[in-house]
Amino acid sequence: MINIGDDGTDNRPGIELAEQIPGLRTTIGRHPHSAGEPISADERRELRELAAHPSVVAVGEIGLDYHFTEYHRTPAAAQARTFRQMLGLAQEVGKPIVLHTRDAFPDLIAILDEFPGLQGVFHCFSGNSAIAAEALSRGFYISFAGTVTYPTAHGVIGAASIIPLDHMLVETDSPFLPPQSRRGTPNAPRYLIETVERIAALRGTTVAEIETATRQNAIDLFRLNHAG
Ligand SMILES: [Zn+2]
Known part of the structure; x- marks a missing residue:
């Protein structure tokens, strides 16, 4: 975590x-x-x-x-x-x-391009598939929060449905952005499962597959070892 x-x-x-x-x-x-x-x-x-x-x-x-x-x-x-x-x-x-x-993606990408070689993640992704493609073409990861469970978040839902699984992460952004069933109450890490379930349903796959991929992606990106 x-x-x-x-x-x-x-x-x-x-x-x-x-x-x-x-x-x-x-x-x-x-x-x-x-x-x-x-x-x-x-x-x-x-x-x-x-x-x-x-x-x-x-x-x-x-x-x-x-x-x-x-x-x-x-x-x-x-x-x-x-x-x-x-x-x-x-x-x-x-x-x-x-x-x-x-609301600042083009300016952010322009500055990012001044610093080649950095790896990272677009946290709490709020763009759409086209914006995700720009981030992915630079080798960046995309992290989805509870917003993907909101029925009207069409851009985010579209991106979560199609981006390659090997560049996906999940997060809570708690105490903000609780998943749909908890809206109006503070978010917490234990509610992350609803976000994962939604992504699995969008992609026609299992929760286990999303869990396995996002866990491995986090290990890769953040160079986590399991000594702790
Ligand atoms: Zn933030």
């Missing part, structure tokens, strides 16, 4: 948690929602130290989010600056990236 870091409030606690729970790994992120402040030299040093920790399997969440709300108004230029800084960090520590993107 991989916990996700978003910013200074949970990057270090994520490592502390991973140290306590066997089999748990974590990531170091600077989410676009908190990308307004540029990364100072001191913070850069701290992020690098944290990202190099053996419990840290990826740099993320990082990315671009143009879905502006009362809570999130970080200008695009500031997001792009922080995103580039974090992509540079991922190259430096040699770890894959966990991408958060909403």
Whole structure:
């Protein structure tokens, strides 16, 4: 299981948690929602130290989010600056990236192409088959959350139906995005099964096949060993 870091409030606690729970790994992120402040030299040093920790399997969440709300108004230029800084960090520590993107896919791909050689995953995929194809052509993985169980999520459903199984991951995004039967209540990792069942049904296959493939994909992408 991989916990996700978003910013200074949970990057270090994520490592502390991973140290306590066997089999748990974590990531170091600077989410676009908190990308307004540029990364100072001191913070850069701290992020690098944290990202190099053996419990840290990826740099993320990082990315671009143009879905502006009362809570999130970080200008695009500031997001792009922080995103580039974090992509540079991922190259430096040699770890894959966990991408958060909403309504910003073309800009995100353009910046990503400035940093060749990075591997990673489009977390909580919210695009469609065409967008998935662009990500897959760059060798990236696609991760599906509870949204694939929503009857009106046509783009996501289409992508989950056809992308190659060897580049698929699943996740919860909890406490957000509970699967359809739990909408309106907080999400939790144990509800992931509903997402997996939905993907299996879409593809006319078994839950076991989706489980086996996504487990192996996570091991491959995040270079997990089972020592913990
Ligand atoms: Zn996200």
